[in-house]
Structures are given as structure tokens and as C-alpha cells.
Amino acid sequence: MTTLAPGAADAFRTILGPERVLDAATERIIYARDGSIADGVCGLALLCETTDEVSRCMAAAHRMGVPVVPRGSGTGLCGGAVPLDGAVVLSVARMRRILEIDRDVPCAWVEPGVLNLDLTAAVAHLGLHYAPDPSSQAACSIGGNVATNAGGPHCLASGVTVQHVLGVELVLPDGEVLTIGGPAPDPPGCDLRGFIVGGEGTLGVVTKACVRLTRNPPAVRTMLFDFTTTHAAGACVVDIIGRGVIPAAMELMDSRMIDACEGFTGAGLPVDAAAVLLVEVDGTEADVAAQTDVAVAVARESGTRCVRIAQDEAERALLWKARKSAFGAVARVAPNYYLHDCVVPRTRLVEILDAIGEIARRHDLLVMNVFHAGDGNLHPLIAFDRRDAAQVDRVMAAGKDIVEACVAVGGVLTGEHGIGLEKRDYMPLTFGAVDLDAQACARAAFDPEGRMNPRKVLPMTARCGEAVLGPDSLPPGTWI
Amino acid sequence: MDLTPAVTPGDRDECAAALADATGAGRSTRVVGGGSASHRGVPLTADQVLATAGLDRVVTYEPADLTLTVEGGVPAARVTELLAAHDQVWPQAAFRPGATVGGLLATADSTFSRLRWGPIRDSLLEVVIATGDGRLVRAGGRTVKGVAGYDLPRLVVGAHGTLGVLVEVTLKLWPAPAASGWYTLAGDAPTLVQAARTVTREVYRPGAVLLTPGALCVHLLGAADDVTAPAGMEATQGPPSPQWDATVQVGVSPAHIGDLVTLLAGHGDEYVAQAGVGICHVAVHDADDVDRVRALATGLGGHAYVTAGPPEVRRDPWGAPPPGIDVMRRMRRAFDPAAILNPGLAVWDAPGDRV
Numbered sequence: 001m002t003t004l005a006p007g008a009a010d011a012f013r014t015i016l017g018p019e020r021v022l023d024a025a026t027e028r029i030i031y032a033r034d035g036s037i038a039d040g041v042c043g044l045a046l047l048c049e050t051t052d053e054v055s056r057c058m059a060a061a062h063r064m065g066v067p068v069v070p071r072g073s074g075t076g077l078c079g080g081a082v083p084l085d086g087a088v089v090l091s092v093a094r095m096r097r098i099l100e101i102d103r104d105v106p107c108a109w110v111e112p113g114v115l116n117l118d119l120t121a122a123v124a125h126l127g128l129h130y131a132p133d134p135s136s137q138a139a140c141s142i143g144g145n146v147a148t149n150a151g152g153p154h155c156l157a158s159g160v161t162v163q164h165v166l167g168v169e170l171v172l173p174d175g176e177v178l179t180i181g182g183p184a185p186d187p188p189g190c191d192l193r194g195f196i197v198g199g200e201g202t203l204g205v206v207t208k209a210c211v212r213l214t215r216n217p218p219a220v221r222t223m224l225f226d227f228t229t230t231h232a233a234g235a236c237v238v239d240i241i242g243r244g245v246i247p248a249a250m251e252l253m254d255s256r257m258i259d260a261c262e263g264f265t266g267a268g269l270p271v272d273a274a275a276v277l278l279v280e281v282d283g284t285e286a287d288v289a290a291q292t293d294v295a296v297a298v299a300r301e302s303g304t305r306c307v308r309i310a311q312d313e314a315e316r317a318l319l320w321k322a323r324k325s326a327f328g329a330v331a332r333v334a335p336n337y338y339l340h341d342c343v344v345p346r347t348r349l350v351e352i353l354d355a356i357g358e359i360a361r362r363h364d365l366l367v368m369n370v371f372h373a374g375d376g377n378l379h380p381l382i383a384f385d386r387r388d389a390a391q392v393d394r395v396m397a398a399g400k401d402i403v404e405a406c407v408a409v410g411g412v413l414t415g416e417h418g419i420g421l422e423k424r425d426y427m428p429l430t431f432g433a434v435d436l437d438a439q440a441c442a443r444a445a446f447d448p449e450g451r452m453n454p455r456k457v458l459p460m461t462a463r464c465g466e467a468v469l470g471p472d473s474l475p476p477g478t479w480i
Numbered sequence: 481m482d483l484t485p486a487v488t489p490g491d492r493d494e495c496a497a498a499l500a501d502a503t504g505a506g507r508s509t510r511v512v513g514g515g516s517a518s519h520r521g522v523p524l525t526a527d528q529v530l531a532t533a534g535l536d537r538v539v540t541y542e543p544a545d546l547t548l549t550v551e552g553g554v555p556a557a558r559v560t561e562l563l564a565a566h567d568q569v570w571p572q573a574a575f576r577p578g579a580t581v582g583g584l585l586a587t588a589d590s591t592f593s594r595l596r597w598g599p600i601r602d603s604l605l606e607v608v609i610a611t612g613d614g615r616l617v618r619a620g621g622r623t624v625k626g627v628a629g630y631d632l633p634r635l636v637v638g639a640h641g642t643l644g645v646l647v648e649v650t651l652k653l654w655p656a657p658a659a660s661g662w663y664t665l666a667g668d669a670p671t672l673v674q675a676a677r678t679v680t681r682e683v684y685r686p687g688a689v690l691l692t693p694g695a696l697c698v699h700l701l702g703a704a705d706d707v708t709a710p711a712g713m714e715a716t717q718g719p720p721s722p723q724w725d726a727t728v729q730v731g732v733s734p735a736h737i738g739d740l741v742t743l744l745a746g747h748g749d750e751y752v753a754q755a756g757v758g759i760c761h762v763a764v765h766d767a768d769d770v771d772r773v774r775a776l777a778t779g780l781g782g783h784a785y786v787t788a789g790p791p792e793v794r795r796d797p798w799g800a801p802p803p804g805i806d807v808m809r810r811m812r813r814a815f816d817p818a819a820i821l822n823p824g825l826a827v828w829d830a831p832g833d834r835v
């Protein structure tokens with residue numbers, strides 16, 4: 001563990017006062033973890049409350065050469081907020097104000113610590129909501145969503161976080177504060193806003209976000225289909241979209257997950273089904289009617305045993321509760337889980353589910369599936385007990401096999417959780433050395449010293465090296 | 481103008497090699513797709529032209545996955561044709577006749593019906609660029625969703641080819657809507673601004689709500705029952721397609737588009753303003769006009785830049801450097817270290833900013 005420069009804690013205390021610089025071992029341990037199974041070492045935790053404090057802390061860290069890991073709610077699933085080597089964790093969880101709501105855009109400027117669901121609750125009376133809805137939305141922060149480019153069940157038709165972020169305020173690693181973008185579209189220059197979203201805390205600290213708000217649809221229909229094989233469910237997903245319907249959400253759960261969720265919520269899921277599909281369509285009455293007809297017809301052709309259509313908002317909420325509490329429900333099955341987040345082309349869903357089942361059998365592990373089927377975003381969840389070392393080894397080996405199987409059918413490593421620490425060393429599976437070096441250069445444009453969330457996202461071999469000529473080697477008469 | 485004959489690479493490797501050569505020799509290079517947007521930026525000459533016309537292959541089309549991979553020089557019109565056979569659309573294709581896919585992405589020119597389809601940058605899933613110094617860099621992924629690695633695709637959309645030439649792109653497609661129609665209403669500016677407000681409030685997810693001098697144009701799309709004339713409006717052919725010698729693109733908060741239109745109308749300007757989006761294209765006649773329109777835009781908290789016009793109009797095409805200009809310059813240096821690509825086309829080349 002790199003020890004922090006002597007006096008580092010004092011330097012931060014002059015900015016934040018004694019209460020908001022945590023250095024006791026019992027406190028630091030809380031900030032050494034996130035929602036993943038990774039463990040780190042936190043040198044100090046800073047609890048910032050304003051942009052100015054963040055800026056001054058970042059400037060101080062810059063002067064002292066201290067690595068910084070930004071942190072929101074710590075629900076991340078890829079080790080993104082886990083500090084390595086005693087880095088300083090800078091938490092923005094206390095920055096929780098909704099600063100401005102502009103109904104005429106509609107959009108809101110919010111501080112990064114605002115919880116996703118709190119924003120939606122705050123604008124509900126205006127007939128608006130914040131569209132990206134990660135299953136963790138009651139706990140995760142908007143800043144964390146921005147940093148991971150979070151998705152959620154309802155991102156199928158409406159798009160992931162980056163499609164809902166109009167602007168950000170970003171504190172650079174040296175403390176400079178930039179406001180990039182805002183409600184005025186397409187500012188001149190390249191789209192730094194879009195690049196910052198998904199930056200996983202490696203580009204700076206997001207201290208404000210301007211997010212688009214979405215009108216509540218005039219009509220919604222939520223349907224549950226149940227199948228005797230996962231194949232049939234997977235084929236149904238492909239066919240609904242093949243018929244030109246992109247539902248607002250389309251989620252698949254396999255039998256083990258149905259069991260766990262039903263035990264947890266009692267939503268009346270068919271526990272004898274091999275798979276269920278939760279499909280929601282929204283829009284105008286006419287549009288919803290048309291989409292429902294197609295979805296139901298396709299489901300029947302695919303062999304659904306029943307068509308359950310939520311009769312009222314309470315039933316709809318219950319079905320969604322069952323879906324969104326899936327990861328919590330796993331606690332009833334095993335103490336720990338390791339979750340992958342690969343995306344495969346939709347047309348390969350059926351074969352990849354088979355492959356995952358086979359991998360689980362081979363490694364003698366329990367894998368449960370609940371995922372965003374509409375966009376091919378898998379969430380195979382390996383349930384295990386971390387106290388069993390031999391089992392942990394098998395979990396890791398199975399995880400690798402799953403990722404490789406997904407890549408082999410044209411998939412990508414992560415759909416929404418991010419690369420962070422856990423998926424970092426898989427990056428060479430889908431990117432060549434030249435690609436990774438180019439990414440390292442783009443990152444270095446924000447953080448030339450590599451002090452922001454070091455050793456995350458890119459494998460250690462990726463370097464912004466000689467590809468970039470020094471200023472001396474520029475031919476005369478060129479512009480930079 | 482650029483007089484030397486064009487370099488026309490036949491594939492991505494030739495493109496990369498040509499750029500590596502250009503960097504080695506310090507030869508500035510203007511990248512040309514369909515040539516439909518070549519009147520932008522600071523008017524500077526380049527030593528050579530690189531035409532993407534030879535990068536014209538369709539790589540893979542997966543209708544069931546709603547993805548299409550094509551080379552950057554493929555004309556957007558060809559994409560439209562190809563997709564029509566499967567009842568699918570890349571809604572960004574129609575903005576500028578004659579444009580290539582790579583050209584539309586490089587200039588970030590989004591469809592008029594952006595209210596419904598979103599900006600063009602949201603439709604680029606994966607990209608391969610040939611950087612200024614001749615590397616072939618791939619980023620993003622071909623699936624409809626993905627966050628693996630840094631979002632270089634978003635960075636190159638709107639970078640005007642100054643980070644690299646887009647040699648191959650994977651686009652996200654949509655099922656063609658069941659029905660689609662354009663509707664219009666005539667009136668004076670205050671009436672139309674009010675009508676636009678009503679439409680954006682009352683119609684659920686219209687494609688476009690466009691304000692022009694004397695007419696409001698609304699695009700509706702979706703289920704057949706939803707595509708009927710809003711109260712008081714009548715059917716029309718399509719969006720306005722004004723032919724102007726010089727155009728400024730203004731961006732203001734959608735909350736201020738009515739104010740902007742009122743100011744422009746008061747001056748007798750010609751314009752197409754996208755209500756709900758905040759973009760407004762304005763016809764300009766000279767560099768002073770650009771400054772005037774820009775002052776209106778900045779007064780409303782927005783920005784304005786020239787998207788087409790003869791050199792004399794482009795005295796100051798971009799306005800004040802945007803926040804993050806230093807980061808942008810470092811990006812440019814990382815991808816085009818000798819700064820050979822598209823001189824004058826990036827904000828970082830704005831007058832007074834040159835090193």
C-alpha cells in the first residue's frame with residue numbers, strides 16, 4: 001500500500017474541517033468496497049459538500065500527487081469505486097440538492113449525490129420522470145449513474161444515461177471546474193459531455209449534472225408471458241422486435257430467478273415456468289394497443305402458457321418490484337453473487353443462454369439469469385459463498401468462460417455496469433493494443449498524471465506513449 | 481481552394497497509409513465525403529484532398545439485430561434504400577442530400593425529427609477511425625448497448641474529421657414507423673410560437689415541431705391513428721428545405737426557442753427553428769450577420785456557428801472557444817499529432833487560438 005504523503009490528512013482537514021476527513025480504520029474500511037466483490041484499501045475518505053470543496057480537495061491532491069477515487073453511493077458492480085493502494089476516496093454522497101427544475105425543457109440541474117429515484121419522485125407532480133431506471137435506483141446516485149453510463153429495464157426504447165445527460169460540471173484532476181454542455185444542444189467542439197458520461201471516475205469528479213426529464217407516457221401496458229423453455233422465451237424476444245415493436249422494457253427471468261423473486265415478493269410469478277418475460281409497452285393509447293397486439297400474438301406463437309396483463313397500477317408495480325428486487329432475492333439462495341453484464345447481439349440470445357447453462361454445469365455452480373433481454377444485455381449471476389475458497393476459484397473460472405463465450409458470438413464485455421476493476425483485464429478480448437493505447441491517450445487528455453481512479457478500466461499495458469509526438473516534432477506551420 | 485488531385489483510398493489500410501504519409505510529410509489534408517458540407521470552418525487551404533468515395537462497402541446488415549455496419553464513404557441515400565427493403569430506418573440519413581454516412585457523423589448533423597429519434601450521435605455504436613498519424617483505432621461495440629471502454633464514438637461525432645477519418649461505422653437502426661406525416665399551419669410569429677408550444681405540450685412525442693417565418697411544420701409518426709392533422713393544421717409534403725448561401729446553426733435551451741424566433745422574426749430573418757430541441761438554422765449574408773445572430777444566441781445563453789457559407793462569411797465561424805477547449809486540443813494532439821486533418825474545421829483552429 002502506498003502511504004499518503006505526511007500531512008495529507010491535515011491538508012484536507014483545512015478544507016473540510018476535522019469531521020469530514022475520515023482516517024480511522026473502521027471508517028476507511030467502509031470506503032474500501034462497493035457493490036462488487038472487490039476489496040481495496042482506502043487511505044482517507046473525504047466527504048465533500050460543495051463544488052468548491054471538491055475543487056480545493058482536488059487541487060490539494062494534485063499538489064501532493066495523491067490518487068483520488070470519486071464515489072457516489074457505492075452500489076457499483078465492477079469495483080469502480082474501490083480504492084487501490086490506499087488512494088483517497090472522495091465521496092459526493094452528501095451533495096444531494098436538486099438545484100433547478102426547468103419545466104420548459106424539461107430538465108433538471110442536480111448535485112451528483114441525488115439518488116436516482118429521489119429525482120423521479122421530485123418531478124412526479126409535473127407528470128415527468130427521469131428515464132434511466134437501474135434496478136438499484138433507490139440507492140444509486142445520479143453522479144454514479146453518469147460515471148457508469150447506467151442503464152436499466154426502461155432504457156430499451158428510451159436510451160441509457162448518456163442519452164439523458166445534457167451537461168455536466170466536472171472538476172478536473174488539478175481542481176479546475178468546467179461546465180460542459182447544458183440545455184442548449186450541440187455546443188461547438190467535440191462532444192466532451194458524451195465522453196465524460198461513462199468515464200468511471202477516471203476523468204474528474206462530476207459535481208453537477210443537467211439531466212433531461214421525460215414526460216410520463218399517456219398509456220402503459222405491462223405483460224407477463226411464461227414459457228416452458230428458455231429457448232421459447234429468447235425466441236419471443238427476437239420476434240417481437242423483428243415485428244417492428246421496440247417495447248419500453250423487455251426483461252427475462254429464468255426458473256431459478258423466478259423462484260427466488262417469488263419467494264421474496266409474492267408477486268404471483270409462475271414458479272413452474274422455465275422462463276418468464278416481462279414486457280412493457282408505452283405511448284399513446286393507439287400505439288400501446290398496436291404494440292400490445294403484436295407482443296401478445298408473438299408470445300402466443302412462441303408458446304406462452306399464459307398472458308397476464310397488469311390490470312392496474314398496483315399490479316404493475318408489483319410485477320416490477322419482483323423484477324427489481326431480483327438481486328436482493330438472491331441473498332436467500334447464497335450469501336454472495338458475482339454478476340456479469342455482457343451484451344450479445346439479440347439474435348444470439350438463445351444459444352448464449354445454453355452456453356451459460358453448460359458453463360455452470362461444468363464448474364458445478366449455480367447460475368441464475370435475470371436480464372434486459374430486449375437489448376441482449378445478459379446478467380448471469382453466479383451465486384456462491386466467498387468463505388469457500390475452492391468455490392471462489394470456480395466462480396472466477398466460470399466468469400471468464402462466460403465472458404469469452406459472449407465475445408465469441410460478437411458480444412461486448414459490459415452493457416451498463418462498467419469495466420472498473422473486475423472487467424479490466426478482459427479488455428484485450430475485444431480491443432487490440434492500438435485501440436487501448438488510443439483510449440489511454442483520450443483519458444490522459446483529462447488526467448495527464450493518471451491520478452484519477454488509477455488502474456481502472458484500462459489494462460496496465462495500455463499506454464499513451466510514443467504515438468503522440470512531442471511539440472518539437474510538429475512540422476512547421478501546423479496548428480494545435 | 482484545394483487544387484491538388486484527390487487521394488482516394490480504396491480501403492481502410494490505404495486510408496491509414498495515406499494519412500501516415502501525410503503526417504510524415506506535414507501535408508495538411510482535407511477529408512471529403514459527399515462534399516455536401518465543405519463550406520465550414522475557418523477558410524484555410526489544405527495541401528491535399530482525401531476523398532472517402534472509395535470506402536463504399538456495406539460490411540454487414542443484421543436486420544434482426546437492428547444494426548448496420550458500413551464504410552464511411554457510403555452515401556446516406558444508399559443506406560436508406562437498403563433498409564427500406566426490411567422496413568427499417570436510420571432516421572439520420574435524410575438531413576443533407578448527397579451526404580455520406582461518415583460526413584453526416586463527422587459534422588453531427590442530426591435529423592430534423594430529432595425530437596423523436598434523438599441526435600445522430602446516439603446512433604453510432606462502433607467506429608473505426610484512421611487517425612491523423614495513420615493508426616486504425618476501433619472503439620465502441622457492435623451491440624445495441626455497451627459501455628466497454630471510453631466512448632470514442634461520441635467524441636468523433638461532431639469532431640469534423642479532425643481526430644480521424646471515419647472508415648467504418650456501425651449504426652443503430654429502428655423499425656420504420658407504421659405511419660408518418662407532415663402538417664403545417666400559417667400565421668405570424670407570435671401565433672406560431674404559441675401553436676408550437678401547444679403542440680409540444682399536447683402531442684405525445686412528435687417527430688419535429690419546426691418554426692419558420694410564416695409557417696409551423698409538425699412531423700408526426702407512429703401508429704396510424706396518431707398520425708392525423710392536429711387541430712387547425714393541414715397536411716404538407718415534408719420539412720422545409722430552404723436553399724441558403726450561408727447558414728448559422730444556433731443552439732439555445734428549448735425553453736428559449738420562442739424568444740429566439742421572436743427576435744429573428746422581428747429582424748426579418750429566415751430561419752428553421754426546432755421547438756423542443758433548441759436548434760435553429762438561420763440564413764446569413766455576411767460576417768456581420770453572423771456576429772449579430774451570435775449575439776442573440778449568447779444573449780439567450782446559447783451559441784452559434786457557421787455550418788455553410790462562402791469564405792468571407794466565415795471570418796469567425798465558431799465564436800468564443802467552448803469550455804474544455806484545452807482538453808479538446810489535447811484530444812486532437814492524441815489522435816492527429818501533426819494536426820494535418822481538416823485545417824480550419826475544428827474549433828481549436830479558430831482565429832486567435834492558433835499556436
Ligand SMILES: Cc1cc2nc3c(=O)[nH]c(=O)nc-3n(C[C@H](O)[C@H](O)[C@H](O)COP(=O)(O)OP(=O)(O)OC[C@H]3O[C@@H](n4cnc5c(N)ncnc54)[C@H](O)[C@@H]3O)c2cc1C
Pocket residue numbers: 034035069070071072073074075076077079080081092112133134135136139140141142143144145146147148149150151152153200201202204205206207327328416417420453
Ligand atoms: C442491486 C443492484 C442492482 C443494480 N442494477 C443496475 C442496473 O439495472 N443498471 C445499471 O446500470 N447498474 C445497476 N447496478 C449498478 C450500480 O447501481 C450502478 O453502476 C450505479 O450507476 C452506480 O452508482 P453509485 O452512485 O452507487 O456509484 P459508485 O458505486 O459510488 O461509483 C461507480 C463508479 O462511478 C464513479 N463515480 C461515482 N460518482 C462519481 C462522480 N460524482 N464523479 C465521477 N465519478 C463518479 C466511481 O469512481 C466508480 O467508478 C446495480 C447495483 C446493485 C447493487
